Amino acid sequence: MLQDLIAFVEHGTLGELVRENDLLFPFIESVHVLAVCLVVGSIAVVDLRLLGFASVDRPVGRLMRSILPITVGAFGLAVAAGSLLFISHASKYLENRFFIAKITLIALAGVNMAVFHLIGARNLDQWENDALPPLFARVAGGLSLFLWVSVVACGRWIGFTMPPV
Amino acid sequence: MAFVGAPFCNWLASTSVSQVIQTTKWIIPTLQTIHILAIAALFSSAILFDLRLWGVVERDLPLKDIARRFFPVIWFALPVLLTSGAFLIVGEPKRALLNTTFYLKMALLACAILVTLGLQWSLSAAPDFWDRDRRRKNAGLFAATVSIMAWSGVLIAGRWIAYTD
Numbered sequence: 001m002l003q004d005l006i007a008f009v010e011h012g013t014l015g016e017l018v019r020e021n022d023l024l025f026p027f028i029e030s031v032h033v034l035a036v037c038l039v040v041g042s043i044a045v046v047d048l049r050l051l052g053f054a055s056v057d058r059p060v061g062r063l064m065r066s067i068l069p070i071t072v073g074a075f076g077l078a079v080a081a082g083s084l085l086f087i088s089h090a091s092k093y094l095e096n097r098f099f100i101a102k103i104t105l106i107a108l109a110g111v112n113m114a115v116f117h118l119i120g121a122r123n124l125d126q127w128e129n130d131a132l133p134p135l136f137a138r139v140a141g142g143l144s145l146f147l148w149v150s151v152v153a154c155g156r157w158i159g160f161t162m163p164p165v
Numbered sequence: 166m167a168f169v170g171a172p173f174c175n176w177l178a179s180t181s182v183s184q185v186i187q188t189t190k191w192i193i194p195t196l197q198t199i200h201i202l203a204i205a206a207l208f209s210s211a212i213l214f215d216l217r218l219w220g221v222v223e224r225d226l227p228l229k230d231i232a233r234r235f236f237p238v239i240w241f242a243l244p245v246l247l248t249s250g251a252f253l254i255v256g257e258p259k260r261a262l263l264n265t266t267f268y269l270k271m272a273l274l275a276c277a278i279l280v281t282l283g284l285q286w287s288l289s290a291a292p293d294f295w296d297r298d299r300r301r302k303n304a305g306l307f308a309a310t311v312s313i314m315a316w317s318g319v320l321i322a323g324r325w326i327a328y329t330d
Contacts, residue, residue: 054234149202
């Protein structure tokens, strides 16, 4: 059932187009890399603030409201471009352990962010001006930084472990 | 078009440093991961400054504060990029040095650095350099757009090196 679905997207018009067109794949990959760079760099601004390493004179809430929309927009673009790359060789990506690791790490980064925003940031106004945020915020920031760096590493390793097309 | 010949590339590839990079499987993906993480830091810093010049992010802070926060990251990431990039070239000399796209990337990099230096210089000359009147504001929008395009161009050209010769 799932395999049928994978075969369906891979051999559909869109998957075929990305796979067969010599310019389309590198173009989409460029957009993907550009968007990923913006995701990682912009979220690092927030993570480093949570760790108390940078932008310490900025209230955390205000910094997040300013920067995170950029992160979210870039993430949407990265996912859209990444999905197009994925469907062009869906079954090969699913057999690649670095691809699986990358998706898992992104999911973990999402969980980390959700936990921080739903539970941790509830009393944000009490500490958002502190140069050194409380421990749970520092843990969330450090975890996010570690996870995104790992996502980039896995992404790069996929290129070296995919069987030749 | 290339500024060095195949004999130079062959000599470079025969050096012991190149041999180690070529024969140790994890070195090139590791260098590329460091390279991309440094790009993420540099690119996001440049884009966030440009977006502030556009009036999109951190609007409640003076442009000078944004410059003070993000320009040091650019100048810290740049030597990391040049070093990791240099080792990648030593590891695979022909991939870059005999590739027209690589020289396009270097030309775009020079443009991007000049634009960034210009932006930084303008603010150290006068903090309100881009805010004085309507004309200055429009010039600021233009300068930010040029910066975004130049840095994006460097990134995209970098990815295309893998697909061209």
